[in-house]
Every structure is written in C-alpha cells, then in structure tokens.
Amino acid sequence: MGTLNFIVLIPFLAAIFIPLFYKKGSRLHIGLLPMIVAVSLFIYLLTYIPQIANGKTFLHTISWIPSYGINFTTYLDGLSLILALLITGIGTLVILYSIYYLSENEQLGHFYTYLMLFMGAMLGVVLSDNMMGLYVFWELTSISSFLLIAFWYQRKRSREGAQKSLLITVSGGFGMLVGFLMIYSMTGTMSVREVIQIMPGMTDHGLFVPAMLLILLGAFTKSAQFPFHIWLPDAMEAPTPVSAYLHSATMVKAGIYLVARFTPVFGGDGIWFWVVTGVGLFTLFWGSFQAVRQTDLKALLAFSTVSQLGMIMSMFGMGSVALNFGYSTESVFYSQATFAALFHLVNHSTFKGALFMVVGIVDHEVGTRDIRRLGGLATIMPITFTISLIGSFSMAGLPPFNGFLSKEMFFQAAVDITELGLFHMDTIGNLIPILAWVASIFTFVYSMIIVFQTFLGPYREERLERPASEGPGGMLISPVILAAFVVLIFFMPNVLGNYIIRPAVESVFPTLAAEVDLGVKISAWHGLNTALWMTIGVIVLGILLYSFPKAWRWIYAIFPTGWSLNSLYNFTLEQGVKFSRTFTNGYMTGLLRHYMMYIYLFFIVLVAGAFILTGSYDFTISGNAEISTFEWIIAMTLIIAAVSILFAKSRLTAILLNSVLGYGVALFFVIFRAPDLALTQMVIETVTTVLFLVAYYFLPEWKREKETRRINMSKLFVSIGVGATFTVVALAVQNNRLFERISTYFENSYELAGGRNIVNTILSDFRGFDTMLEVVVLLIAGLGVYSIIKLKAGKRGDKLENQ
Amino acid sequence: MKINNVILRTVTKISVFIILTLAVYLFFAGHNSPGGGFIAGLVLAAAFVLLFLVYDMDTIRKGIPIDFKKIAAFGAFLAVGTGFGAFVFDVPFLTQSFDYFEVPFFGEVELSTVTIFEAGVSFAVVGVVITIILSISEDV
Numbered sequence: 050m051g052t053l054n055f056i057v058l059i060p061f062l063a064a065i066f067i068p069l070f071y072k073k074g075s076r077l078h079i080g081l082l083p084m085i086v087a088v089s090l091f092i093y094l095l096t097y098i099p100q101i102a103n104g105k106t107f108l109h110t111i112s113w114i115p116s117y118g119i120n121f122t123t124y125l126d127g128l129s130l131i132l133a134l135l136i137t138g139i140g141t142l143v144i145l146y147s148i149y150y151l152s153e154n155e156q157l158g159h160f161y162t163y164l165m166l167f168m169g170a171m172l173g174v175v176l177s178d179n180m181m182g183l184y185v186f187w188e189l190t191s192i193s194s195f196l197l198i199a200f201w202y203q204r205k206r207s208r209e210g211a212q213k214s215l216l217i218t219v220s221g222g223f224g225m226l227v228g229f230l231m232i233y234s235m236t237g238t239m240s241v242r243e244v245i246q247i248m249p250g251m252t253d254h255g256l257f258v259p260a261m262l263l264i265l266l267g268a269f270t271k272s273a274q275f276p277f278h279i280w281l282p283d284a285m286e287a288p289t290p291v292s293a294y295l296h297s298a299t300m301v302k303a304g305i306y307l308v309a310r311f312t313p314v315f316g317g318d319g320i321w322f323w324v325v326t327g328v329g330l331f332t333l334f335w336g337s338f339q340a341v342r343q344t345d346l347k348a349l350l351a352f353s354t355v356s357q358l359g360m361i362m363s364m365f366g367m368g369s370v371a372l373n374f375g376y377s378t379e380s381v382f383y384s385q386a387t388f389a390a391l392f393h394l395v396n397h398s399t400f401k402g403a404l405f406m407v408v409g410i411v412d413h414e415v416g417t418r419d420i421r422r423l424g425g426l427a428t429i430m431p432i433t434f435t436i437s438l439i440g441s442f443s444m445a446g447l448p449p450f451n452g453f454l455s456k457e458m459f460f461q462a463a464v465d466i467t468e469l470g471l472f473h474m475d476t477i478g479n480l481i482p483i484l485a486w487v488a489s490i491f492t493f494v495y496s497m498i499i500v501f502q503t504f505l506g507p508y509r510e511e512r513l514e515r516p517a518s519e520g521p522g523g524m525l526i527s528p529v530i531l532a533a534f535v536v537l538i539f540f541m542p543n544v545l546g547n548y549i550i551r552p553a554v555e556s557v558f559p560t561l562a563a564e565v566d567l568g569v570k571i572s573a574w575h576g577l578n579t580a581l582w583m584t585i586g587v588i589v590l591g592i593l594l595y596s597f598p599k600a601w602r603w604i605y606a607i608f609p610t611g612w613s614l615n616s617l618y619n620f621t622l623e624q625g626v627k628f629s630r631t632f633t634n635g636y637m638t639g640l641l642r643h644y645m646m647y648i649y650l651f652f653i654v655l656v657a658g659a660f661i662l663t664g665s666y667d668f669t670i671s672g673n674a675e676i677s678t679f680e681w682i683i684a685m686t687l688i689i690a691a692v693s694i695l696f697a698k699s700r701l702t703a704i705l706l707n708s709v710l711g712y713g714v715a716l717f718f719v720i721f722r723a724p725d726l727a728l729t730q731m732v733i734e735t736v737t738t739v740l741f742l743v744a745y746y747f748l749p750e751w752k753r754e755k756e757t758r759r760i761n762m763s764k765l766f767v768s769i770g771v772g773a774t775f776t777v778v779a780l781a782v783q784n785n786r787l788f789e790r791i792s793t794y795f796e797n798s799y800e801l802a803g804g805r806n807i808v809n810t811i812l813s814d815f816r817g818f819d820t821m822l823e824v825v826v827l828l829i830a831g832l833g834v835y836s837i838i839k840l841k842a843g844k845r846g847d848k849l850e851n852q
Numbered sequence: 853m854k855i856n857n858v859i860l861r862t863v864t865k866i867s868v869f870i871i872l873t874l875a876v877y878l879f880f881a882g883h884n885s886p887g888g889g890f891i892a893g894l895v896l897a898a899a900f901v902l903l904f905l906v907y908d909m910d911t912i913r914k915g916i917p918i919d920f921k922k923i924a925a926f927g928a929f930l931a932v933g934t935g936f937g938a939f940v941f942d943v944p945f946l947t948q949s950f951d952y953f954e955v956p957f958f959g960e961v962e963l964s965t966v967t968i969f970e971a972g973v974s975f976a977v978v979g980v981v982i983t984i985i986l987s988i989s990e991d992v
Contacts, residue, residue, distance in 0.1 A: 054939065112944035121945075724886035728878070732894040736981055739901050743989045804950075804966070805884040812888065813966050813973070814948050821931050821969075824976045828928040831980030835921060838987045 053109050053123035056090055056133075057176055057186075060169030064162045071158035080148040083161045087144055087168065091137035094130065101130050102548045104555065104562075108178065108242075117181075118239040124178035127552025131391060132175040132299075132306050134549070135398050139298040140168050142527035146406055147290035149523035150413060160200060160288075167193035167295060174303050180229040180239045184222065187267070190303060191218040194295050198287040210283035213618065217280045221270025225307075228263030231256045232314075241310060245559065248314045261315045264307065265324055272304025272358050275332040279614050282351040289409030292347065297354045297405055298398040305358065305394065308365050312387070312557050317372035326366030326466075330484050332359025337491035342605055346408045346418040346499065350401070353444065353495055356488065357397050363485075364390035364459060367466045371558060380561055382465065387557050388569045389458035391550045396443070396451040396538065403531035404440040404499065407433055410524055411503065416514025420498065425508025429517045432525055434504045439532040445496035445591070446489065446584060451538035453584075454571055460485065460580035486583050493591030501595075542571035646764075649771050657774045660781065668780040680720065687713040700745045708738045725808045857906065864906045871899040879974060889970030893927075893977030900982050909990070920986065924979025931972030934965060 063086045071079045097107070107125040114120075125133070144164065151157060170193055173186030192215070199211035233239055235254050236247040251257060268274075273281040284296050295301070308325060315321040336356025343349040368387030374380040410433050411426065412418045427434040439450060446456030463482040510516055519525075538545055547568060555562035575581070594601060636647070660666040676684075690709040697703040711734035718727035756764075798810040812820050875895040882888030903912050938947040950964035 058936075058939070111939055111942070115944060121939075725888070725891070728886055728891050729894070732891060732898055735898050736894060736901060736985075739905065740985055740988070743985055746989075747991075804964075806882060806886065806888070808886075809882045809888040810966075812890065813969055817935075817948065817969065818945075820973065821935055824928050824931045824973055827980050828924050828976055831924055831983045832921070834984045835987045838991045 052093075053107055053125055053176060054111055054121060056093070057123060057169055057173045059090065060086060060165045060172065064165035064169065067162045067165060068158050071161075078148050079157050079161055080144055083165050083168075084141060084144040084148070086165065087137050087141040090172075091134065091141055094133050094137060097125060097130060098548055101125070101127055101552045104552065106556075113179075113182075118179075118233075119181040120179050120239075121182055122178040122240065123176040124242065125176060126556040127549070127554070128306070128309055128391075128556040129175045131395065131549055131553045132302065133172055135302070135395070136168060136171050136175070136299050139294060139398055139402055140164075142402070142530060143290045143294040143298075146293070146409070146524055146527040147288070149521055150290055150409055151288060156200075160197075163193050163196045163200070164291075164294075167197065167300070171299055171303065175306055178241050180232070180241060180244075183241070184226050184229060187225070187271070187303065188219060188222050190295075190300050191215060191222060191271075194218070194284070194300055197291045197295060198284050200288055200291065201286070204286065206283075207286040210280075210286040214280040214284045216622075217277055218270050221267045221277065224263045224270075225267025228260045228267065231260035231263070235260070241314075245313045252318060257315075257318075258320060261311075261318070261321060262324070264311055264315075265321075265328075268304035268307040269328060270304070271307070272301050272362060273332075273355050274304070274328050274359060274362060275335050275355075276614050278332060278336065278355040279618060281355055282348050285345075285347040285351050289347070289405060289412065292350075293402050293405035293409070296351070297401045301354065301358055302361075302394060302398075305361050305365065305390075308362065309387075309391075309553075309557050312365060312369050313372065313559055316369035322366055322370055324366075325369065326363045326481070329359045329361070329363030329366055330481060330488075332356065333363060334359075334484055334488040334491075337488045337495065340495040341491050341498070342602075343495075344420055346411070346420060346423075346503065347405075349420075349495055349499065350405055350408060353492070354401060356492065357393075357401065357444070360459060360485075360488075361390050361394050361397065363481075364393065364462055367462050367481075368557070370466070370469055371561065380558075381565055383469070384554060384558055384561060385458070385569050386462035386466070388546075388550060388554050389455055389462055391553050392458065392542075392546065392571070393452075393455035395545065395550070396455045396535075399531050399534045399538070400440040400443040400450070400452055403436055403528045403535065404444070406524070406528040406531070407437040407440065410520035410528070413524070414515075414520055415517045417512075420502040422509070422512040423503045424506035425504070426517055427504040429508070430504070430519045432529070433520060434500075436525075436528045436532045437504065438500050439535050440528075441496040441500045443535045445493045446587065448573060449539045450535050451542070452535075454539060454542055454573065456489065457575070457580045457584060458569075458571070460489075460583045461578070464579050464583075482583075486587065489583075489587045490590050490594065493587050494595050497591070497595045539573065542573075546571050642764075646767060649767050653767070653770045653774055656778060657770070660774075660777060665784065666777050666781050668777075668784055670780070680717075683713055683716050683720075698751070700748065700751050701742075703751075704738060704741045704745065707741070708734055711737075725806070860906055864902055868899050868903060871895060871902070875899065879970065882970060883964065883966070889973035890977060892970075893974035894981070896974065896978045897981035900978070901985060904986070904989075909986070920979045920982040922979070924976050924983060927972045927975025927977070927979055929972070930975065931969055934969045934972065937965070937968075 060083075063083055067079060067082060070082060100107075108122065110120050110122040112120050144161075147160070147164075151160065167190060170186045170189035174183060174190060177183040177186055195211045195215040198214055199207050201207045202211075229239075232244055232248075235251055235256055236244050238244060238247070270277045281296060281301065285292055287296070312321075333356050336352045336354075336359055340349050340352035340356060343352060364386045368384055368390060371380040371382075371384040371387070374383075408418055411423065411430070414430070415423070415426075417423065443450030443452035446452050460482070463485040466481055467478050469478065508517070551566075551568040554568075636643075687710055690706045690713065694703050694706045697706060711730065715727050715730040715734065718724075718730055795807050795811055795815060798807045798815075799805055801810070801814075804810040804814070875892045878887035878895060879889060879892035880887075882892065900912075900916075903916075934948070935945050938945055941947075941949075943949075948964065948966045948969065950966065952960055953963055954960055
C-alpha cells in the first residue's frame with residue numbers, strides 16, 4: 050500500500066476512533082489524539098522535502114472503479130507538498146490551541162471528529178491526481194466545514210452561516226464536477242497529470258472555455274472570490290480555531306490550489322489570464338475596502354482573508370502568461386508572479402493564523418471582539434499584543450516581517466505585467482498596478498485598526514464582559530510559533546524559497562522547469578525601485594487615512610444598503626424555498642394511492658416503453674416445458690388469493706392473503722430448484738408479515754373507498770398496465786434481445802471466487818459493490834425509520850433552537 | 853384480555869434454538885450451498901421476532917440486552933471496512949481473497965475474506981429489521 054494513500058486515510062481513521070475513545074471528564078484530553086496524528090503526519094511529510102526539492106515526484110494508484118478510470122491516486126509534488134505541510138502543520142497548532150480554547154463542557158468528541166474529517170479530506174484534495182477523487186474530497190471539505198461552522202448549532206446565526214457556506218461552495222463544486230466531466234470527454238482520462246500532457250493541443254475544442262470557466266467557478270466559490278465571498282464572513286460564527294484553520298489557512302486555499310494545479314492545463318489562454326487576474330484583483334480591492342468598515346474583529350479578519358486570497362489568486366493569473374511564451378527569458382520573468390503567489394500563500398497562513406488566534410484569545414479573555422468596546426489591552430496582555438503587532442505589520446507589508454517580502458514581489462509582478470504585449474494589456478492593463486496599490490492602502494489601514502484600536506487607547510473595563518488578563522500559556526504557544534515564523538521567514542526567505550517554493554513553481558510550469566531553474570532569490574533590499582516606492586506610498590497614505598477617518602468614510606454611504614450581494618442571496622433563497630414548496634405541495638398530496646400511481650406510471654412508461662421501442666417484447670411459448678398438475682394447483686391458489694384480497698373485509702385478512710401469495714411463490718421456487726430464492730422468499734415473507742401486522746395496528750378501520758367512476762377507471766388502467774408489463778417482461782426475458790446473456794461468466798465461480806454457490810458469489814464477490822451499497826442503504830433506511838418514529842418533532846420542545 | 857399461550861411459549865423456547873442454529877448453518881453453508889449472509893441475517897431476525905411476539909418486549913429486552921441499532925451500524929461498518937481493507941494489500945477496492953488451509957481435526961478448510969463481508973451483511977440485516985419492527989411496535 051502506498052504510504053501516501055495512507056496519509057490521506059489516517060485522519061479518517063482517527064475520526065472513526067475519536068468517538069470511541071471520548072469520555073467526558075477523562076484525565077487525558079481527547080484533543081491529544083488528533084494532535085498526535087497531525088504532528089506525526091507533518092513530520093513524516095517533512096522527510097519528503099529533500100527528495101521533492103531535487104525534482105522527484107511520488108505517485109501511487111489504488112484502483113477504485115478502474116472500469117471508469119476512477120482511482121484513488123495520490124501524487125506528491127512540490128505544489129501538493131506545500132499545501133500538505135500547511136494542512137498538517139497549521140492543523141497541529143490549531144488543535145493545540147483549541148485544547149485550551151474550548152471548554153470541557155463542549156461536545157469535544159464531535160469537534161475533533163469533524164476536524165479530523167476535514168484534515169483527511171483536505172489532504173485528499175491536495176494529494177489526489179484523479180479528478181473524481183479530487184471532487185469527492187473537495188465536497189467532503191465543504192461538508193466538514195459545514196459541520197464545524199454549525200458546531201454551536203443552537204445559535205441561529207451559526208446555522209445560517211453554515212447553510213450559506215454549504216450552498217455556495219457545494220454548488221460551485223458541482224460546477225467543477227461538470228467541468229471535470231467535460232475534460233474527461235475531451236481527453237478521455239481522469240488523471241490530472243495526463244490531462245496536463247494532452248490538453249495544450251486542444252485549446253480549440255468547443256468545450257475548452259466552458260470547462261475552464263466551470264472549474265474556475267469551483268475555485269472561486271471555495272476561495273471566497275468576489276461575488277461568492279459573502280459566505281466567508283458568515284462562516285466566522287464557527288469557533289475561532291476553526292476560523293483560523295479552515296477559513297483562513299487551509300480550506301479557502303483549496304480554490305487557489307485548484308487554479309495552480311490547472312494552470313498548466315489552461316494557462317497561457319487570454320480568458321484564463323483575465324478571469325483569474327481580474328477576479329482576484331477586484332476581490333483584493335473589495336475585501337480590503339469592506340474590511341476597513343467592520344467593527345467585529347473576526348469579521349474584519351474575514352474580509353481581510355477574502356482580500357488576501359484575491360491577491361494570491363491574481364498573482365496566479367499573472368504568472369499563467371508565462372505559459373504563453375514557451376521557453377524563453379520572458380516566460381521565466383513572468384513565472385516569478387507564481388513564485389510570489391506561493392510565497393505569499395505560506396506567509397498568509399502564518400500571519401493570518403496568528404492573528405485569528407490572537408483575536409480568539411482576546412475574545413476568550415474579555416468576552417467581546419467589538420473594536421468599539423476594546424482598547425488599552427497592550428499593557429495587560431503584552432504577549433498577545435506583540436503577536437498581533439507582528440501579524441498585522443506583516444499583513445500591512447512592513448519590514449522586518451515576511452509579508453513585506455511577498456508584498457514587494459506582488460507589486461513588482463503587477464508592474465511587470467504591464468509590459469506584456471498581449472491580451473490588451475497596453476490599454477486596460479495599466480489598471481492592474483493601480484488597483485493593487487489602492488487595495489494595499491486599505492490593507493494597511495485595517496491592519497493598523499487591528500493593532501491600535503484593540504490594544505492602544507483608553508482601557509474601559511466597564512465596556513467589557515470581564516476584566517482583561519493575559520491568556521493562558523497553552524493558548525499562547527501556537528500563535529507565538531506562528532509569529533516566530535513570520536519573523537524568521539523575513540530573515541531567511543531563501544531557505545523556504547529553495548526547498549519548498551521552487552519545487553512548487555516547477556510543478557505549476559512542468560514544461561519550463563525542464564529547461565531552466567525557476568527559483569527566485571528573495572532579498573529584503575533590492576534598490577529603490579517602483580515596488581519600494583509603491584510601498585512607501587502605501588505607508589504614507591495609509592497613515593493619513595487611518596488618522597483622519599472622518600474625511601473619507603462617507604464613501605461607504607454611496608453603496609445602498611438594500612442592494613448588497615447578501616440581500617440577493619437571501620432573496621434567491623427565499624424564492625427558492627417558496628417555489629419548491631408550491632411545486633412539492635402540488636404533487637405530494639399525502640395520499641398513498643397517488644404515490645403508488647406515480648411509481649406505477651413511471652414503471653410502465655420506462656419498462657414497457659423500453660420494450661416497445663427496442664422491439665424486444667416478442668416471445669414464443671412453444672419451447673417451454675409442460676405445466677404439471679402440481680404447478681397448476683399452486684398457480685390457481687395464487688390467483689384465488691390475489692383476487693380475494695380485493696374482497697377482504699379487514700386488513701388482517703388482506704395481510705394474510707398477501708402472505709399466501711408470497712409463500713406460494715416460494716413453493717414455485719422449490720419446484721423449480723432454486724433453493725436460495727425459496728429460502729430468501731420464505732424468510733422475507735415471514736418477517737414482512739410481522740412488519741405489516743405491526744404497522745397496520747396503527748391504521749384506522751378499513752373502509753370502502755367511494756371514488757368517482759373516472760378515478761376508478763384510471764386505477765384499473767394502471768393495474769392492468771403494470772400486470773401486462775410484468776407478464777411480458779417475464780416471458781420475453783428468455784429471448785435475450787435487450788441484453789446479452791452474461792451467465793456464462795459466473796459459471797466458473799469456483800475458480801474465480803472459491804465458492805460453488807453462484808448466487809452467493811455473485812452477491813458478495815462479483816457484484817460486491819452493489820451489495821455493500823445495499824447494506825449501507827438498508828442501514829440508512831433503518832435509522833430513518835427509527836428517527837422518524839422516536840424523534841418526533843415537538844417531543845423535545847423548540848427551546849434548543851433560536852438562541 | 854389475557855391469552856393463555858403456554859404451548860406456544862414452550863414450543864418457542866425450543867424452536868428458537870433450532871432457528872438460531874439454522875441461521876448459523878446457513879451463514880457458513882452459503883459459500884458452496886444455499887444460504888449466505890443475507891438469508892442468515894433474515895433467519896436470525898425471524899428468531900428474534902418470534903421471541904418478541906411470544907413473550908413481551910420487556911422480558912426479551914432484559915434477556916438479550918443488545919442495542920440492535922449498534923448491531924446494524926457495526927454490520928455496515930464491517931461490510932464497507934472489508935472494501936477498504938483491500939487497500940492494505942494494495943489491491944482494488946473490495947477485492948476478496950480465499951485460500952485453503954490444513955486445520956487439525958477439520959481437515960482442509962477454505963478460509964475467505966468474503967466471510968467477513970457476509971458477516972457484515974448479516975449483522976446489518978438483523979440490526980435493521982429488528983430496529984424497524986421494534987420502533988414501530990413500541991410507538992404506541
């Protein structure tokens with residue numbers, strides 16, 4: 050078994066075991082188990098760095114459904130390694146933090162199960178090479194994110210936020226699935242690596258642009274790009290460790306990962322460049338612009354995450370033009386934007402993770418995160434203050450923190466791209482550096498707000514829920530480590546650049562990497578160039594804007610409050626619910642006989658239709674064996690039983706007559722030497738009879754139905770139709786017109802499956818997949834019945850909801 | 853109204869064991885002769901249903917303190933688990949394997965991973981059937 054596949058499965062295994070080990074009030078904290086899992090995976094992944102840096106890649110395939118090309122294939126290269134290290138590394142720190150953040154009274158078992166589920170799914174996303182596998186893990190991250198946002202499900206806002214994020218990301222993911230299927234139909238393979246090799250020759254294909262846009266839809270919804278960003282601020286209802294982990298460091302980067310992964314497939318195309326760069330830049334601007342006006346610290350961080358994600362996205366867009374040139378000095382020149390993007394991806398995870406944890410500590414200690422109520426915490430919480438200072442200054446792009454380096458590279462890339470002579474860059478292309486610069490000013494302003502409005506100014510204890518004090522040591526460990534990285538990366542950027550980022554760039558540009566070294570030497574000082582002047586401008590204007598907020602805050606009043614994207618979302622949701630309610634009420638009458646009619650009509654149309662269309666309804670009975678007396682007797686008994694059900698006076702009689710039918714058929718099986726079927730039929734009949742008896746206990750007295758003649762006629766028509774269809778199917782089955790005979794394959798079951806009972810080997814071996822899923826369906830049905838009956842609405846009251 | 857069903861009870865006491873034995877037999881016979889996990893599960897369920905019918909529910913609950921929901925979940929877990937178990941041996945999902953072993957006293961015996969899968973099916977069937985019947989009948 051490939052160890053890489055194991056890496057993906059281990060968190061899932063842990064998720065299974067956590068509920069088994071979890072006991073309230075045990076001495077060992079349950080969070081230790083996931084932490085050990087995360088830290089060991091992280092260390093194990095670290096051992097891959099030297100080989101990956103040397104250009105090696107790792108691939109392992111486990112067949113899943115080979116007949117459709119769907120396999121569980123893991124592929125580790127520079128790009129996946131970066132993400133995998135972030136997932137496990139930040140994951141470890143977040144779990145450590147959460148041990149101190151969440152109180153023992155919370156449902157910790159659930160929390161860590163969901164968290165492990167997420168970690169496994171996320172590792173699956175970044176390590177999958179098969180598009181179907183990628184899709185499955187992709188949606189699993191959405192589901193675990195949903196569960197984690199709704200962790201405090203008693204709150205209405207949590208539930209709404211969870212619903213919003215699920216609706217938006219899953220519908221985007223669905224679009225992505227369609228995109229994948231389009232690629233599959235174009236290239237005939239599900240493997241991303243093979244697609245990368247085939248696709249460049251197919252840019253003229255009619256599905257090329259639709260597939261690209263659909264995949265981008267998936268990426269943009271996941272990475273909260275404008276106009277889909279609205280779910281991220283609402284997702285902040287989740288506990289802070291979750292926000293730090295999923296909604297800033299890892300899950301929202303999945304979309305960026307997808308763009309990076311598919312850059313070699315679509316990159317170099319004008320549409321790809323403009324959509325990715327344009328959406329990214331606008332998101333960068335809009336996110337930072339909105340962040341400034343937030344008063345809740347977490348909402349502010351949410352918008353700032355949106356904005357930073359847009360920045361990374363736009364850099365990937367700019368870098369993608371490198372593929373347009375083939376191998377040349379120009380392509381290496383433009384690929385530097387991608388280098389910057391990956392660099393900033395790492396940096397963002399460090400400083401934003403630290404900031405989220407700091408906000409969590411503040412919230413935990415004083416009970417509020419409203420910046421209008423906070424202030425003057427610097428002396429009371431010195432360590433927290435220092436961390437937030439480091440994080441915010443890094444985000445603002447100030448030295449000596451890592452954000453400065455990547456921000457400079459971003460400006461450089463934005464300036465460089467204007468020299469590109471393609472895709473109408475000479476006209477509207479000049480907007481790129483301007484927009485980037487303006488957005489960075491707002492970034493500077495909100496970064497200052499985080500530090501200064503929380504930690505400086507007057508301390509007003511009467512406005513806080515409880516008097517402030519420094520957070521517990523355990524909670525401080527994780528943000529301190531992250532803040533240390535923020536500083537460390539500034540002083541030693543090239544270690545990171547050489548060993549981790551360069552291989553990742555190489556996997557984004559596999560064709561270029563073969564020709565030339567794509568590494569970039571990162572330096573803090575690179576002369577007084579345009580990028581540095583831009584930074585200086587940002588600082589000066591940022592300080593001015595921060596100092597005189599009244600002078601420009603009126604801008605926000607321009608945008609009417611009633612016309613936001615959120616109201617559009619709410620309107621759509623409301624209308625959707627209304628429409629589906631009317632539609633569903635239209636046919637869900639609550640009358641069982643109507644439902645039976647739907648089923649039977651559908652059956653007649655489908656089966657009889659198929660038989661008539663294909664002309665496979667003919668049959669001959671001349672070759673059939675003679676019907677013995679014994680068989681006549683059973684058949685007559687069955688007919689009599691069936692007809693007398695119509696005249697039965699009570700339900701009990703009807704049930705018993707119905708079971709006469711069942712046992713009669715079982716007798717037929719005995720005569721025709723099908724002991725397996727006979728056994729099954731008998732036992733099923735026994736159990737269902739009991740079930741019917743139990744269920745009918747609750748039904749009212751059986752009365753004759755008084756219906757109009759027309760309804761009765763339609764029922765007669767449907768009954769005869771079903772009967773006739775069944776009879777024809779049973780008789781025509783022998784002619785093998787519709788399907789080929791496949792039974793010969795199963796005849797040597799003894800050699801293939803080691804069993805002489807063909808029926809059973811088919812059930813459990815040849816068609817094991819079906820049986821397995823049937824078992825699962827059976828379980829779900831059983832739990833459904835149980836929960837419908839046992840957990841009736843109203844039993845527990847509705848005080849749990851709407852807190 | 854109190855029904856005197858001494859005869860039924862006495863017969864049940866003995867026949868339940870016969871049915872249970874039959875279920876076990878069917879389970880192991882399934883590989884080469886009629887039987888199998890699904891049927892065995894149903895027969896087991898039938899035995900339990902008989903007990904619940906003849907005696908009242910509380911008595912049986914006390915005698916067999918099993919949560920059938922858990923049995924059902926365990927069964928499904930086992931069935932799906934064998935699918936994933938194939939990964940450990942680096943073969944496609946749900947691949948089953950068998951071999952023949954010399955066991956003292958029994959002679960040559962065929963051991964097969966399908967048996968585990970079948971056990972999962974049986975447990976799921978028993979668990980679900982009893983859960984459904986019990987929850988409907990308890991809802992008075």
